Amino acid sequence: MPLLSSHRMHRLVRETLAAAGLSDAEAGVCADASVFADLRGATTHGIVYIVRRTLESIRDGKTRSGSAIEVVRQGGATALLRTAGVVGPVMGKQAMAMAVAKARAQGVGVVNTFNGNPIGLLGYYANLAAEAGMVGLVMANTSPSAAPYGGTSMVLGTNPFAYAAPAADSRPILFDIATTVASYGKLQRAKRRGDRLPEDWLIDKDGRPVTDPARADEGVMQTCGGHKGSGLAILIHLLTGALSGTTVGGEDTHNHPDPAQRGQGALFMALDPEFFASGAVFEALVEKQIGFIHGADPLPGRTHPIYPGERGWSELDRRQAEGIPVPEEDWAVVLKAIRASALDEARLLEGIA
Amino acid sequence: MPLLSSHRMHRLVRETLAAAGLSDAEAGVCADASVFADLRGATTHGIVYIVRRTLESIRDGKTRSGSAIEVVRQGGATALLRTAGVVGPVMGKQAMAMAVAKARAQGVGVVNTFNGNPIGLLGYYANLAAEAGMVGLVMANTSPSAAPYGGTSMVLGTNPFAYAAPAADSRPILFDIATTVASYGKLQRAKRRGDRLPEDWLIDKDGRPVTDPARADEGVMQTCGGHKGSGLAILIHLLTGALSGTTVGGEDTHNHPDPAQRGQGALFMALDPEFFASGAVFEALVEKQIGFIHGADPLPGRTHPIYPGERGWSELDRRQAEGIPVPEEDWAVVLKAIRASALDEARLLEGIA
Numbered sequence: 223m224p225l226l227s228s229h230r231m232h233r234l235v236r237e238t239l240a241a242a243g244l245s246d247a248e249a250g251v252c253a254d255a256s257v258f259a260d261l262r263g264a265t266t267h268g269i270v271y272i273v274r275r276t277l278e279s280i281r282d283g284k285t286r287s288g289s290a291i292e293v294v295r296q297g298g299a300t301a302l303l304r305t306a307g308v309v310g311p312v313m314g315k316q317a318m319a320m321a322v323a324k325a326r327a328q329g330v331g332v333v334n335t336f337n338g339n340p341i342g343l344l345g346y347y348a349n350l351a352a353e354a355g356m357v358g359l360v361m362a363n364t365s366p367s368a369a370p371y372g373g374t375s376m377v378l379g380t381n382p383f384a385y386a387a388p389a390a391d392s393r394p395i396l397f398d399i400a401t402t403v404a405s406y407g408k409l410q411r412a413k414r415r416g417d418r419l420p421e422d423w424l425i426d427k428d429g430r431p432v433t434d435p436a437r438a439d440e441g442v443m444q445t446c447g448g449h450k451g452s453g454l455a456i457l458i459h460l461l462t463g464a465l466s467g468t469t470v471g472g473e474d475t476h477n478h479p480d481p482a483q484r485g486q487g488a489l490f491m492a493l494d495p496e497f498f499a500s501g502a503v504f505e506a507l508v509e510k511q512i513g514f515i516h517g518a519d520p521l522p523g524r525t526h527p528i529y530p531g532e533r534g535w536s537e538l539d540r541r542q543a544e545g546i547p548v549p550e551e552d553w554a555v556v557l558k559a560i561r562a563s564a565l566d567e568a569r570l571l572e573g574i575a
Numbered sequence: 576m577p578l579l580s581s582h583r584m585h586r587l588v589r590e591t592l593a594a595a596g597l598s599d600a601e602a603g604v605c606a607d608a609s610v611f612a613d614l615r616g617a618t619t620h621g622i623v624y625i626v627r628r629t630l631e632s633i634r635d636g637k638t639r640s641g642s643a644i645e646v647v648r649q650g651g652a653t654a655l656l657r658t659a660g661v662v663g664p665v666m667g668k669q670a671m672a673m674a675v676a677k678a679r680a681q682g683v684g685v686v687n688t689f690n691g692n693p694i695g696l697l698g699y700y701a702n703l704a705a706e707a708g709m710v711g712l713v714m715a716n717t718s719p720s721a722a723p724y725g726g727t728s729m730v731l732g733t734n735p736f737a738y739a740a741p742a743a744d745s746r747p748i749l750f751d752i753a754t755t756v757a758s759y760g761k762l763q764r765a766k767r768r769g770d771r772l773p774e775d776w777l778i779d780k781d782g783r784p785v786t787d788p789a790r791a792d793e794g795v796m797q798t799c800g801g802h803k804g805s806g807l808a809i810l811i812h813l814l815t816g817a818l819s820g821t822t823v824g825g826e827d828t829h830n831h832p833d834p835a836q837r838g839q840g841a842l843f844m845a846l847d848p849e850f851f852a853s854g855a856v857f858e859a860l861v862e863k864q865i866g867f868i869h870g871a872d873p874l875p876g877r878t879h880p881i882y883p884g885e886r887g888w889s890e891l892d893r894r895q896a897e898g899i900p901v902p903e904e905d906w907a908v909v910l911k912a913i914r915a916s917a918l919d920e921a922r923l924l925e926g927i928a
Contacts, residue, residue, distance in 0.1 A: 300683055510825075
């Protein structure tokens with residue numbers, strides 16, 4: 223399997239998307255987000271995701287280089303943004319930057335975006351707030367794939383949620399989940415590989431677990447923690463699509479028949495600790511929280527508990543030193559996407575073994 | 576078991592707390608919050624909770640009638656409030672009113688409170704925002720009782736979280752959970768009754784389920800959805816205690832040795848949909864979301880799925896018509912608390928069978 227340095231992978235993503243029509247600046251932001259995911263081991267949202275989805279989106283006319291974000295409405299601490307045509311990571315980065323700027327002035331900033339293209343790994347944007355000394359929260363809606371608690375129909379999205387918080391010494395706490403038991407990416411990968419599915423991922427119309435990957439399309443995803451994940455997924459539909467006046471859970475987002483409603487909805491929030499006790503006090507307490515987690519007795523046979531995101535930071539250190547391995551199946555998807563877009567494969571892949 | 580009309584129960588709570596030293600206004604707010612919980616069937620946070628905890632808190636000097644909330648810091652959309660001495664529901668109601676007022680001006684309001692007395696059912700305060708046409712979110716920290724993911728030590732609180740959102744025709748979506756599998760109240764009740772505990776509530780030092788209620792004190796609570804609930808509980812510690820500079824998960828809240836750090840921390844947030852698409856559009860979409868949930872196919876043998884909080888609203892209708900049954904064991908706790916405070920039992924209970 224190919225092993226790419228983060229620098230070489232960044233160049234590959236940037237040049238591929240620039241060759242497909244994005245500006246260098248747009249392609250660079252996409253590469254930042256994608257390499258961040260691949261460095262952390264969040265492979266489903268790395269190069270395989272950003273290259274394939276972005277090239278498709280450009281081809282379908284959903285992503286158009288140079289598209290501007292439209293500020294539909296703005297309050298002191300809030301904004302509503304129409305982001306049709308903007309490539310996902312550029313939209314996400316600008317929305318979080320706006321939330322951070324508002325939080326700097328008002329203590330909190332809440333930015334709702336609609337008509338959006340997919341933004342990939344939510345943790346990337348949450349972490350941008352942590353880098354600015356703030357708590358960052360990001361959530362996004364997706365098309366129906368999960369059952370509401372007590373049901374067997376697809377109503378709710380996998381609706382991911384992420385937050386990040388800066389610590390005095392350690393790298394940020396960085397939590398990034400789907401509100402379903404399995405994320406969409408993990409389910410697709412298991413289907414592709416033919417891996418047997420865990421019993422709690424999918425149920426069929428009779429409420430029985432679907433564990434055969436060949437039967438996955440007969441199943442509906444389950445929310446995490448039963449009614450608790452179901453309620454969180456509903457909250458995410460309300461704070462994304464409903465707040466922007468577009469969709470709720472039960473409606474197709476990315477392929478909605480009405481272009482005015484179409485696309486992903488997301489919410490970006492930043493909270494500035496300077497408006498509460500203080501930034502320094504907050505970061506010291508986040509560090510203290512990490513200490514209490516590390517100090518907890520582990521389950522038998524395990525090492526000490528780790529904090530949300532810590533495994534990804536360790537992986538990032540290792541991959542920055544040793545390179546990023548790209549699974550063969552993902553590499554094949556990247557090559558196929560490059561070929562389908564009639565890009566100059568030889569030039570883009572120059573020097574990659 | 577006694578059956579009280581909501582009116583009679585309200586009077587009992589109000590008069591009991593007023594006799595113990597609260598002002599009529601303070602006692603009235605406590606009664607509002609407590610009766611709301613009992614009407615919805617959230618019995619663990621109803622009369623048995625408010626009377627016992629408040630009388631104890633007055634006796635311990637933690638609740639002092641007439642205590643004022645101190646605004647430590649205030650931004651356009653945020654506030655940090657020291658609430659030592661204020662009876663919990665009065666604090667919660669004022670904090671949410673402040674969040675709503677800020678949201679009315681800025682689109683969002685975030686109010687962090689510390690040194691607090693327990694506020695009971697979080698959903699009561701979230702619902703106040705929904706009654707004002709806003710999305711309300713409330714979270715609170717509690718003392719260590721749950722293990723962080725991968726551990727067996729008590730580090731995290733049960734850290735409850737609630738949200739409410741107004742709908743065009745239906746009553747608000749009202750979600751109210753602990754981030755542990757079982758809430759603290761449910762665990763205490765099962766222990767008191769000697770009920771066998773579900774396998775996923777508690778584990779012992781060896782990671783094995785504790786199901787014997789007599790051994791419950793050897794167990795540590797489990798977060799809902801494994802690492803997902805653990806990460807949410809950590810977020811709640813950060814947005815409550817850490818933001819106010821008091822405590823994180825791993826530190827005692829209610830009995831912290833330092834009075835400056837002692838007490839519950841909470842966060843009250845309101846979001847005004849008028850700053851996004853519009854209030855009317857939002858409420859119509861919340862209604863649409865409810866419709867999609869109701870329209871989902873049910874699990875075999877079940878009726879249609881319901882939305883978060885719907886069961887509580889149905890119970891509220893029934894109990895308003897038929898009265899609120901108080902379980903014998905809870906009634907005994909209420910009577911014991913009244914007697915321990917040397918209040919005039921005969922007068923307070925006049926007319927109750």
